[in-house]
Amino acid sequence: MIDARDFQTTVPQRFTSDDDWFEVLIISDYLFAISEPRHYEHTVIYLLLGSNRAILIDTGCGIGNLRRVVEQLTTLPVTVVNTHTHLDHLGSNHQFSEILMFDHPRSRNISSEGAPQEVLVWELLRKELVTPPWPHGFRHEEAALPPFKVSRWLKQDDVLEIGDIHLRVLYTPGEAPDHICLLDQTHRILFSGDILLNGPVWSHLDGGDVSELQKSYELLMRHYDEFDVLMPGHNAPCQHKGLLPIALAASEEVLSGKAQPQAGVDLWGRHYNKYEFGRISILSK
Numbered sequence: 001m002i003d004a005r006d007f008q009t010t011v012p013q014r015f016t017s018d019d020d021w022f023e024v025l026i027i028s029d030y031l032f033a034i035s036e037p038r039h040y041e042h043t044v045i046y047l048l049l050g051s052n053r054a055i056l057i058d059t060g061c062g063i064g065n066l067r068r069v070v071e072q073l074t075t076l077p078v079t080v081v082n083t084h085t086h087l088d089h090l091g092s093n094h095q096f097s098e099i100l101m102f103d104h105p106r107s108r109n110i111s112s113e114g115a116p117q118e119v120l121v122w123e124l125l126r127k128e129l130v131t132p133p134w135p136h137g138f139r140h141e142e143a144a145l146p147p148f149k150v151s152r153w154l155k156q157d158d159v160l161e162i163g164d165i166h167l168r169v170l171y172t173p174g175e176a177p178d179h180i181c182l183l184d185q186t187h188r189i190l191f192s193g194d195i196l197l198n199g200p201v202w203s204h205l206d207g208g209d210v211s212e213l214q215k216s217y218e219l220l221m222r223h224y225d226e227f228d229v230l231m232p233g234h235n236a237p238c239q240h241k242g243l244l245p246i247a248l249a250a251s252e253e254v255l256s257g258k259a260q261p262q263a264g265v266d267l268w269g270r271h272y273n274k275y276e277f278g279r280i281s282i283l284s285k
């Protein structure tokens with residue numbers, strides 16, 4: 001069983017893939033964290049191995065051949081579950097045939113339309129966002145997010161039974177209006193997407209809302225006894241679950257006006273107010 005305290009004192013082993021765009025950490029014998037450390041977003045994708053199927057939580061920025069890396073890690077058939085529709089979390093969806101998403105107009109739209117190349121370039125492929133070189137065989141000027149087929153639309157409190165893994169869907173808007181967390185009831189892990197991580201929670205984006213975020217933290221607190229460790233969608237994997245009450249208190253301080261912000265502008269020109277609370281910070285409009 002994973003214990004968050006162990007992860008603060010031991011460094012997980014690395015798996016060396018032949019694609020150096022991705023860094024693969026072996027979290028346990030059933031869980032890999034696949035990250036993109038040379039991208040500004042530093043997204044983290046998780047591959048969870050069940051008895052007869054694997055679950056891939058998010059598919060990253062769409063740079064490099066994620067499917068090839070996944071096939072080096074498992075021969076099991078793979079089901080993708082996306083935490084939300086920001087482009088850095090579904091960039092390689094089209095490489096997989098079994099995809100589950102939360103049922104929200106934004107998810108329906110991106111799956112049927114994909115994303116135009118100019119949007120992809122602006123959001124993810126500008127030179128300010130990537131430390132070269134591009135991975136072998138990747139032509140950023142031809143990159144695209146084609147439409148992809150969704151096999152099942154998820155609802156709040158759905159429990160996915162995939163082999164021996166039970167994943168509960170928890171609808172947690174605030175950073176994105178279609179954001180979900182996934183509670184692995186088998187291994188007592190909360191895959192927390194973009195709302196609980198070591199770093200900033202970007203609620204200043206289109207569709208972000210700190211009052212929604214606060215309600216999402218309250219919802220997660222109702223499941224606090226059901227997990228031991230967090231697996232966030234950016235930066236370092238394996239965070240202690242104690243980050244959740246800190247984030248809840250932080251969102252309440254932002255909403256009550258008690259916390260003092262610092263104004264800033266992100267790399268995409270969007271203005272924000274930043275509220276710092278140690279390991280976590282909250283950006284609001």
Ligand SMILES: [Zn+2]
Binds near residue numbers: 086089194
């Ligand atoms: Zn994200």
